[in-house]
Amino acid sequence: MNTIAHVLVIDDEAQILRALRTILSAHHFRVTVARDGEEGLALAVAEHPDIIILDLGLPDMDGIQVCEQLRQWTQAPIIVLSVRNEEGDKVRALDKGADDYLVKPFGTQELLARLRVAQRHAAMSHGEPDTVIIAGDLVIDLARHIVTLSGFEVKLTATEFKLLAYLAGHANRVLTHQNILNHVWGPEYRDNVEYLRVFMSQLRKKLETQPKHPAHLISEPGVGYRFVTD
Amino acid sequence: MTVTLFLARQELNASTISLLYLIPVIISTTLWGLWSGVLSAFAAFLAYNYFFIKPYYTFTVHNTQDIVALIIFLIVAVVISQLIGRTRSGLAEAVARENETIHLYQLSLELAGASSLDEVASVIARKVDETVHTTELELSIQPIYEKVAFQFSIPEGRQSSGEPDQIIPLETVRAFLGEIRLWLGSRLLTPAEERLLKAIAAQGALALERVALAHTETQARILEESDRLKSILLSSVSHEFRTPLSTIKAATTSLLSNEIPWEEPARTDLLMAVDEEADYLNYLVGNLLDMSRIEAGALKPKRQWNYLSEIVESAADRLHKQLSNFQLQIDISEDFPLIAVDYYQMEQVFTNLMNNGAKYAPKGSKIQIKASLQDQDFAIVKVTNEGPQVTPEHLDRIFDKFYRVTEPEKVSGTGLGLSICKGIIEAHGGRIWAENIPGGLAFVFTLPLTLDGNPPPHIEVESI
Numbered sequence: 001m002n003t004i005a006h007v008l009v010i011d012d013e014a015q016i017l018r019a020l021r022t023i024l025s026a027h028h029f030r031v032t033v034a035r036d037g038e039e040g041l042a043l044a045v046a047e048h049p050d051i052i053i054l055d056l057g058l059p060d061m062d063g064i065q066v067c068e069q070l071r072q073w074t075q076a077p078i079i080v081l082s083v084r085n086e087e088g089d090k091v092r093a094l095d096k097g098a099d100d101y102l103v104k105p106f107g108t109q110e111l112l113a114r115l116r117v118a119q120r121h122a123a124m125s126h127g128e129p130d131t132v133i134i135a136g137d138l139v140i141d142l143a144r145h146i147v148t149l150s151g152f153e154v155k156l157t158a159t160e161f162k163l164l165a166y167l168a169g170h171a172n173r174v175l176t177h178q179n180i181l182n183h184v185w186g187p188e189y190r191d192n193v194e195y196l197r198v199f200m201s202q203l204r205k206k207l208e209t210q211p212k213h214p215a216h217l218i219s220e221p222g223v224g225y226r227f228v229t230d
Numbered sequence: 231m232t233v234t235l236f237l238a239r240q241e242l243n244a245s246t247i248s249l250l251y252l253i254p255v256i257i258s259t260t261l262w263g264l265w266s267g268v269l270s271a272f273a274a275f276l277a278y279n280y281f282f283i284k285p286y287y288t289f290t291v292h293n294t295q296d297i298v299a300l301i302i303f304l305i306v307a308v309v310i311s312q313l314i315g316r317t318r319s320g321l322a323e324a325v326a327r328e329n330e331t332i333h334l335y336q337l338s339l340e341l342a343g344a345s346s347l348d349e350v351a352s353v354i355a356r357k358v359d360e361t362v363h364t365t366e367l368e369l370s371i372q373p374i375y376e377k378v379a380f381q382f383s384i385p386e387g388r389q390s391s392g393e394p395d396q397i398i399p400l401e402t403v404r405a406f407l408g409e410i411r412l413w414l415g416s417r418l419l420t421p422a423e424e425r426l427l428k429a430i431a432a433q434g435a436l437a438l439e440r441v442a443l444a445h446t447e448t449q450a451r452i453l454e455e456s457d458r459l460k461s462i463l464l465s466s467v468s469h470e471f472r473t474p475l476s477t478i479k480a481a482t483t484s485l486l487s488n489e490i491p492w493e494e495p496a497r498t499d500l501l502m503a504v505d506e507e508a509d510y511l512n513y514l515v516g517n518l519l520d521m522s523r524i525e526a527g528a529l530k531p532k533r534q535w536n537y538l539s540e541i542v543e544s545a546a547d548r549l550h551k552q553l554s555n556f557q558l559q560i561d562i563s564e565d566f567p568l569i570a571v572d573y574y575q576m577e578q579v580f581t582n583l584m585n586n587g588a589k590y591a592p593k594g595s596k597i598q599i600k601a602s603l604q605d606q607d608f609a610i611v612k613v614t615n616e617g618p619q620v621t622p623e624h625l626d627r628i629f630d631k632f633y634r635v636t637e638p639e640k641v642s643g644t645g646l647g648l649s650i651c652k653g654i655i656e657a658h659g660g661r662i663w664a665e666n667i668p669g670g671l672a673f674v675f676t677l678p679l680t681l682d683g684n685p686p687p688h689i690e691v692e693s694i
Binding site: 087088105107155156157158159177192193194195197198199201202212213219221222 | 505508512532534535536537539540543544547568572573574577687689691692693694
């Protein structure tokens, strides 16, 4: 990333805008802010931001609607800000094209991590995707179907590998239960969360140093899973 | 009778026979009433005339003395039969009155037992139906307090068929509450039935009014209670919020002031305090939101198949700071079935229950979480701590909002944690309670094993 990334923040709370502007500028982002959905959509068209941070609770229109409209013409990563306990909204936003979400109140480290993932993702969509994913001691070679942990090869079943490959291929991004089930097992299994539970538990036992306190295969309660590399 | 007397004709004289002829008259009057008595008196007179007065086998009479006897006999027969008849109808009336009284007594008993408008209406309708055996009956009740107008019909679900034959209003001194409409077919109501119906209507109307008034009173009491709880909530919340806010304010103003050049460790310490207190405020707000959702009945668990152990571990991770001074022991077997719960809400339950242990139990003691199968339908989960026991009278009440065994000043929190747990567990179809155990306290709850009637899924893991 040689150029400075441009972030558009759409949120109606003045204090949040002020804080984000300060924090993001300090971390070398260019920041534009919008106070409602209309302004956000207009600024997105005018300024072509690299990343959009969108609050779901806007005064003039539904955040999910904004998300949907943005997706009609831009592939810029959208990070949704939502409040806890509204898993349904998060899943809907992700279904409508959002790339990730952050639960308010969030820490700066969390926000920056999401922005980094979004930047990487935006860059990746222009070039070849990585075929080797490294997450600590864990190395996943997607092309050669080989998974090693601390240098030792780990045997995975066909479904386990398919699941891991899908998650690792979208490293650090949240994937909804339905999305994963649909992709790994097929559309007729899209509501069978129990498959995910069982296979994720198997994967954790094989790949995590502490399966009960996973470092890479992370649950996002009520939403889905995230493969975390660092 | 006539035959017997005929055979004894020679031995008895006419006047004796006439006296004996009073017997059938009395019997028939007693058994079948006034008119049959009069009829049998005439029949007896004719038979007596025909068989026993010379000339025999004719209705003609020659002896004047016999004629007089005959007329007297007839008069006596009629008078006696009338007297008996009158006694009989008097008795019948007395029985009818007694029946009415019993009817009304039963009605008042049943009405006293009815506690809702629907129950009262059904009692009235049934009683009216028992009293007059209508072909169809409809009870229509005016809107009373929040309840909309409603109807009660016998037979159930009947379609209205034309104008009713009789309408009896249900009204009290204060208000008109509705009416009873009767379809009687072709017959009319007797005065007795009409009287009884009016009495039923009067009692029924009073019962309706009583239920309505009782309801209004309950509503008023509920409002009063909820007002009281709201003010407790507000005071408890303001108190709880002010503490972390004070810390934040103190830390930030110190850092902002230029009087002291803060050393790096001191700066970090102050900022960490701000960070922790912000998290605590967030937790408080979350609790309040959960509570208001439970109150509004809006807490709909999104039940999905989950591993209980994963949820417990995740809650424990979140609480690691509070639990750092305790030994945490999680006993959930590897092969424990998947259980249909809302991940997020269950995590909240475990967080609150473990947090409760951490708040009251002595440092260094053990907090244990154990899950097992209670029977085919329920799993049972125990969260135990080695904290102080709770006296039996408090055991149920600790799940009430704001209920505290200890003084609020001594322990932090909104007093909502356990009642949120209760709300969540009950929304899942389970039950939660507290038990004193040797050397501590256990929170126990059950969770249904099935989801929409389906047992926990068993998924075969493929081999390599």
